[in-house]
Amino acid sequence: MTQIATGAKSYAAQFAAFAQSTPLPSALASLRDDAFNCFDRLGFPTTRLEEWRFSNVTPIADTPFVASVTAPSYGQAALDALHLPELDGPRLVFVNGLFIPTLSSTEGLPPGVRTRSLSEVLVNDPETVQPHLGRLARIENHAFTALNTAFLRDGGVIEVAEGVVVDAPIHLQFVTTGSDGPVLSQPRALVLAADNSQVRVVESHAGESETPYLNNALTEVVVGDGAVVDHYAVVREADTAFRIGGLFASLGRASNFSSHAITLSGAIVRHEAGVVMNGEGGVCTLNGLYLGHGRQLVDNQTTIDHAQPHCDSHELYKGILDGRSRAVFNGKIIVRLDAQKTDAKQSNKALLLSEQAQVTTKPQLEIFADDVKCTHGATVGQLDEESLFYLRSRALSEAQARQLLIHAFAADLLSHIKVDAVRHQLDTLLTERLPVGAGETDHH
Amino acid sequence: MLEIRDLHAAAGDRQILNGINLTVNAGEVHAIMGPNGSGKSTLAGVLAGRDGLEVTAGTVTYKGLDLLDLEPEERAREGVFLAFQYPVEIPGVNNAYLLKAGLNEVRKHRGEPELDAMDFMTLIRARMKLLEMDDTLLSRPVNEGFSGGEKKRNEIFQMAVLEPTLAILDETDSGLDIDALKTVAGGVNALRDPARSLVVVTHYQRLLNYIVPDFVHVLSGGRIVKSGGKELALELEEKGYGWTETEPAAASA
Numbered sequence: 001m002t003q004i005a006t007g008a009k010s011y012a013a014q015f016a017a018f019a020q021s022t023p024l025p026s027a028l029a030s031l032r033d034d035a036f037n038c039f040d041r042l043g044f045p046t047t048r049l050e051e052w053r054f055s056n057v058t059p060i061a062d063t064p065f066v067a068s069v070t071a072p073s074y075g076q077a078a079l080d081a082l083h084l085p086e087l088d089g090p091r092l093v094f095v096n097g098l099f100i101p102t103l104s105s106t107e108g109l110p111p112g113v114r115t116r117s118l119s120e121v122l123v124n125d126p127e128t129v130q131p132h133l134g135r136l137a138r139i140e141n142h143a144f145t146a147l148n149t150a151f152l153r154d155g156g157v158i159e160v161a162e163g164v165v166v167d168a169p170i171h172l173q174f175v176t177t178g179s180d181g182p183v184l185s186q187p188r189a190l191v192l193a194a195d196n197s198q199v200r201v202v203e204s205h206a207g208e209s210e211t212p213y214l215n216n217a218l219t220e221v222v223v224g225d226g227a228v229v230d231h232y233a234v235v236r237e238a239d240t241a242f243r244i245g246g247l248f249a250s251l252g253r254a255s256n257f258s259s260h261a262i263t264l265s266g267a268i269v270r271h272e273a274g275v276v277m278n279g280e281g282g283v284c285t286l287n288g289l290y291l292g293h294g295r296q297l298v299d300n301q302t303t304i305d306h307a308q309p310h311c312d313s314h315e316l317y318k319g320i321l322d323g324r325s326r327a328v329f330n331g332k333i334i335v336r337l338d339a340q341k342t343d344a345k346q347s348n349k350a351l352l353l354s355e356q357a358q359v360t361t362k363p364q365l366e367i368f369a370d371d372v373k374c375t376h377g378a379t380v381g382q383l384d385e386e387s388l389f390y391l392r393s394r395a396l397s398e399a400q401a402r403q404l405l406i407h408a409f410a411a412d413l414l415s416h417i418k419v420d421a422v423r424h425q426l427d428t429l430l431t432e433r434l435p436v437g438a439g440e441t442d443h444h
Numbered sequence: 445m446l447e448i449r450d451l452h453a454a455a456g457d458r459q460i461l462n463g464i465n466l467t468v469n470a471g472e473v474h475a476i477m478g479p480n481g482s483g484k485s486t487l488a489g490v491l492a493g494r495d496g497l498e499v500t501a502g503t504v505t506y507k508g509l510d511l512l513d514l515e516p517e518e519r520a521r522e523g524v525f526l527a528f529q530y531p532v533e534i535p536g537v538n539n540a541y542l543l544k545a546g547l548n549e550v551r552k553h554r555g556e557p558e559l560d561a562m563d564f565m566t567l568i569r570a571r572m573k574l575l576e577m578d579d580t581l582l583s584r585p586v587n588e589g590f591s592g593g594e595k596k597r598n599e600i601f602q603m604a605v606l607e608p609t610l611a612i613l614d615e616t617d618s619g620l621d622i623d624a625l626k627t628v629a630g631g632v633n634a635l636r637d638p639a640r641s642l643v644v645v646t647h648y649q650r651l652l653n654y655i656v657p658d659f660v661h662v663l664s665g666g667r668i669v670k671s672g673g674k675e676l677a678l679e680l681e682e683k684g685y686g687w688t689e690t691e692p693a694a695a696s697a
């Protein structure tokens with residue numbers, strides 16, 4: 001066996017070559033350098049860190065991932081095969097983290113909306129992104145955020161001007177395909193929704209690969225005063241793949257932000273949502289639906305920082321776990337001293353379809369104000385036997401009955417999904433494609 | 445139609461049925477009465493295939509089939525229907541969707557073509573009328589938030605749609621006011637047919653004024669301790685169950 005350098009150290013040469021070949025304006029170049037230094041100092045997280053206690057990322061640390069220099073050619077047919085939501089409106093398509101203009105379209109966007117690739121913006125208009133990149137997604141204490149920022153290169157930039165309402169959802173498709181070796185894909189998205197604007201953004205993360213790849217994606221969203229932003233992250237990575245995702249948003253006064261984290265597949269999928277309620281009267285909804293099978297690990301981490309008074313936050317996560325899959329939900333709610341009249345609700349519900357599936361829920365409330373309402377709850381259950389019998393006594397097969405109850409479990413989350421293409425995709429998946437035996441058998 | 449021989453059943457280590465013998469011929473209506481906890485629902489559950497009930501002895505033959513060998517859905521497709529004593533609320537599962545899926549399974553089993561949405565709606569409307577069902581119940585999740593009476597009505601409505609050959613009604617009358625009772629009984633009677641048998645579990649003779657039984661059986665301690673004609677129900681109403689237990693068991697019908 002030849003020794004391959006793994007762990008954080010193995011990225012130094014890659015970073016040096018990358019930094020040299022990809023010039024950036026000085027402020028961003030120094031962000032990139034700082035980011036790499038942070039990553040180098042932190043190393044990949046271990047389970048000794050509280051935030052990673054239940055999520056062992058050794059398989060990621062042990063694999064020498066390499067960023068693609070040029071995007072492989074990739075046709076529409078291949079994209080279709082990935083079962084992405086059938087969105088035919090405005091879209092930016094990325095393969096291995098790199099923008100593919102020929103597959104992208106800005107059709108159907110009203111005036112006042114700009115969708116551009118980050119690579120283009122970094123060259124032609126870096127002033128637009130400079131004040132925002134890395135401001136919400138902090139590199140200091142997070143190795144994956146630092147790693148993404150160190151290799152800052154491409155992604156989607158969406159700008160919606162003041163008061164502009166965008167009807168068509170804007171789709172960011174991130175596709176990873178492994179060819180020669182373990183691919184490192186590190187796309188970024190930046191959504192700038194100016195005051196009183198409204199926009200829907202759907203991120204699809206999907207991939208196809210025999211070899212493992214790492215999709216380490218970051219999204220930053222700035223929601224202006226009175227703006228309404230509805231965001232979706234649909235994750236359908238290859239079964240061999242690792243996906244670390246960060247979604248960071250700051251909410252202006254009386255704004256409304258919702259984000260739906262939908263995890264369908266991937267060996268290790270971790271999704272972190274961090275929201276700062278920066279203006280009075282903001283409303284934030286974080287919803288999540290996660291499916292686990294095989295030996296998959298699905299980890300959802302949320303942090304809602306109530307920094308201002310009179311803000312509401314609602315979190316509802318639901319998991320459907322089969323096989324030996326494991327899920328982690330960690331929900332942190334911070335209510336600052338000034339944030340009186342905060343109303344925060346959080347709940348994580350898991351449906352276990354097999355005896356080996358597991359879920360760990362950890363609510364974390366840090367409340368410094370005294371006139372607030374904060375509730376949290378967690379439930380873990382199996383399919384209800386009496387309901388199963390009832391459905392079967394009405395002539396439905398056991399498989400049909402299980403499927404109906406599984407779909408029913410997710411029904412309220414589905415009803416909150418306002419992008420039809422995404423909702424239909426999940427409907428189909430939950431009614432037709434989900435394994436529905438009497439608990440999945442373990443092939444390992 | 446249905447032939448129960450020496451049926452013993454247990455739940456966990458608790459023996460509940462202790463040798464039931466009962467023959468139900470096509471077109472007959474049998475009423476089963478008996479005190480709380482005597483095993484009426486257990487008998488109904490064993491016939492419908494409820495999980496967790498173990499048959500420790502005896503046989504059940506239905507239309508020449510070994511009923512106990514069939515899965516609950518196979519029994520339903522063969523025409524066995526149980527109206528639950530406590531219908532289950534199933535949030536997130538649409539009432540009409542369940543019925544259509546169930547009916548089409550039954551039709552497939554009978555070798556009939558599946559109904560399309562139009563034909564299904566036509567059938568449904570007719571059956572809803574029969575039971576004076578509120579339209580809105582159809583589009584709601586199964587039994588969720590239904591009143592006690594609405595749940596029972598929904599059970600008989602499902603029966604009317606699935607058109608079983610053996611229907612077991614477990615205390616369908618409890619929780620119904622007199623008007624609802626008449627409507628539900630009217631629905632049941634409209635489904636009476638020389639090829640369809642009914643087993644009606646009830647505590648009250650009142651229901652039997654509307655659904656007139658051919659036979660009445662008293663279940664006590666997991667056995668049929670007395671059988672007779674419809675007048676037995678009146679006698680029970682008058683004297684209570686106490687006197688039946690002291691009499692020698694006239695078990696098999």
Ligand SMILES: Nc1ncnc2c1ncn2[C@@H]1O[C@H](COP(=O)(O)OP(=O)(O)OP(=O)(O)O)[C@@H](O)[C@H]1O
Binds near residue numbers: 456460481496
């Ligand atoms: N799963 C079970 N485990 C243990 N005991 C059970 C179980 N199911 C029923 N029993 C018991 O068996 C007895 C018979 O129950 P069953 O429900 O059949 O009575 P019933 O005649 O229908 O009564 P009711 O008139 O109250 O509906 C009761 O004492 C009940 O508590």
Ligand SMILES: [Mg+2]
Binds near residue numbers: 484485486614
């Ligand atoms: Mg009962």
